Amino acid sequence: MNIHMPCDIITENYLQGLLNEKFKDNPKATLKDIIDTLKEIPEYKNSIVKPVIRVGGNDDFAGKIAVLMAGGTNGGEKVFKAYFEAGVGTIICMHMPEDVRKAVVEQNIGNVIVAGHMPSDSIGINMLVEELRNRGLEVTTMSGIINKF
Template identity: 60%
Template structure:
C-alpha cells in the first residue's frame, strides 16, 4: 500500500480500493474491497491498514486513529454500529477489504516461504491463492 500510494498526493478512496484490487488475493475473491464510510472521490488522507485479529476495537479505537491523523482506515471488517458512529461524527473514511482475502494476503506469505523449502502446500478452507 505504501509503495502504491507514495507518489499520489491526492489519493482518493477509489485509488485505494483499486490498489487493493491489484493484489492477487483481492483480485481472486468475490468479496471485493468496499468503501463503507466516504465516497469514491473523497480524499483518502493518511491511509492506515488495520488488520487486527478477532476484533476491530470499536468506535473509540476508530476515533483514536482519526484523531491521530489517519484519514482512511482499511480493515477486514467493521460492525455496522461503528460505521454508523464514524459516519455521524464525519471524522474519517473506512474501507472494508474483506476477511478471507485479507487473511490470505498474510497466510500466502507464510505458505510461499514453506513452498520455497520444497514442501507442497494445498490451499483450502477459504485461503485465496495468489495466482
C-alpha cells in the same frame, strides 16, 4: 499452533508498505484510487468479496492511510476515532460491524475501506505458504484460502 494472527500481521505490513509506496507522492489520492489498487492484488482480484468503501465516497481524499488487519474488529468506534484524531484519514480493515460503521459516520472525521476477511487473510497465509514451499514442504491450502493464481 496458531498461525492466524502472524498471517494477519504479514498482510497488514504488506498492504501498509504497498499503499505507502504507491501513494507517497500523491497527497490527493482518493478512496477510489485505494480500491483500484487493492483490486490489483491477486487475492482480492480472485475473490468474490471485493474491497468496499464503508465510510466515505469514491472521490473523498484518502489522506494518511492506516491498515488494521489484526485484532478482530479493530477495537471498535473509540479506536477508529483515536486513529482519525491522530491524523489518519482512511482506515483499511477486514470487516466492520454495522454499529461501528454508524458511529464512525456520526463522528464524520475519517474514511473506512473494508477489504474483506477471506481475501485479506489469504494474503498473509499465501505468503507463509510460499515460504514453506520454498523450504521444501508440501502444503495444501483449504477452508476458503484464495489462491494467488
